[in-house]
Amino acid sequence: MEDKIAAHVRDIPRSGIRDFFEIVQSMHDVISLGIGEPDFVTPWHIREAALFSLEKGRTGYTSNLGLPKLREAVAGYVSRQFHVDYHAPSEVLVSVGVSEAIDIALRALINPGDEVLFHEPCYVSYGPSITLAHGKAVSIPVHGKDNFQLRADEMAKRITPKTKVLLLNFPTNPTGATMPREALEPIAALCQKHDLIVLSDEIYAELTYDGAEHVSIAALPGMRDRTVFLHGLSKGWAMTGFRIGYACAPAPLIEAMMKIHQYAILCAPTMTQYAAIEALEHGDAAVAHMREKYELRRNYIVSALNEMGIPCPTPRGAFYVFADIRSTGLNSREFSLRLLEEHKVAVVPGTAFGADGEGFVRCSYATSLEQIKIALQRMAVFVAGLKH
């Protein structure tokens, strides 16, 4: 059967995170700092809105683009929070998680062989999604010394006449990096100079700390009309299982994405679209509450890692710490496997997020402080043993 599989699918390597998942799943009593989703249950008022929509019998399809009221809520929220205005009826599409929105945006834009730039280490799906859209994935390395921010000079080196799209993700999974306005400006200038479209996955936008303001590249002068703003409710509102994401972009692009979406998906689930309206209109306090919890845990984990001799600058976004484990003399995979087997703590090797993640491990703090404390105590014992 192998020979029947399409070549571009067959050639996609197995996800590194999947390998690791299977090892962890076979063990007992593991404390996992490897989880990429909130530990909070969706706030009750949002769950209740989903129940209410079921009670009312709202169980049919919605418009392909999503419930008009939800698109209004999205446009209102994006305007209030990110200072970019979109016309709800024609410039907003509700998707099944932000992952689907990325996929259809890439498919709507890419001709075979077009090049798509993305920064690495990054979320596991970007490279494969580009490949599946018949694009050429071109990674730009980002480095710990730059706080994992994307540098314009590194980007400029990789722009060719075939470059069409830049895929951004700030705050970043797995590094927790954020891009302040002054770091985004030279990136935006390059996009304008080379006429690039930006896909900006801002799924962690609500989770920034130390009072850092999240700036969307779409809000920079001249960028709105060349950006697909991608967001969703999974992370900030703890709604991963609801599968609601959205894209905001100029109408012709949304129209093109809608063509794919309507044939592949038809529409996002109706009851969770109702829940999403409630989340966007009345969820600010719940989001702020969770953000505070994450920030306190981040402070804890950063201070504990530094105390055990794992250098770790304080990341300002998402819920991950990308810890530099090079001083232990182990590579990412050895470190993660031994920590798991000898001390029953799961972290994700940085290499799961691209070759440039070598020397790092991703620790998620989307886990209770009690669990984080025990995990870090075990990790400290492990690291002390390595350094003797």
Next chain:
Amino acid sequence: METLLRLLQQDSNTSREDLARQLSLPVGEVNSRIAALEKEGVIRGYQAIVDCERLDKNTVTAFIEVRITPERGGGFDRIAHRIAKFDQVVSCYLISGGYDLLVVVQGGSLREVASFVSEKLSTIESVISTATHFRLKTYKENGALFTSDVPEDRLPVSP
């Protein structure tokens, strides 16, 4: 509200070292802030939240609505203090609406609480009437849910 205070309200048992790490503060600073909050009377005490239903010996809790005649000069304060001083009274609030004081009373049995109401509370001169409601079940107390609906079924590793 100050984050430190919120953390202590959630769990006053959290060690000073853990508080310091979460707040990115030196332990000494945390100690002195807590000492100041205690001195100012912002922090009134530290207690355990007990699920009485899990004890063999059941505790009876009653919520008593009390109507009283306010006094010239003192309003409700003198009489409210007088009621609050009884050991059986765990909480006592002045309330707006159809009655004046909400008094929470705990005792070892229905009879014990009933006799407190009839012998101590109702006999106070300015008390006009009382209505006693007994607690049947606790769902949440001081922010602690007594029934958990949090399933731990997340994938152990996810991207």
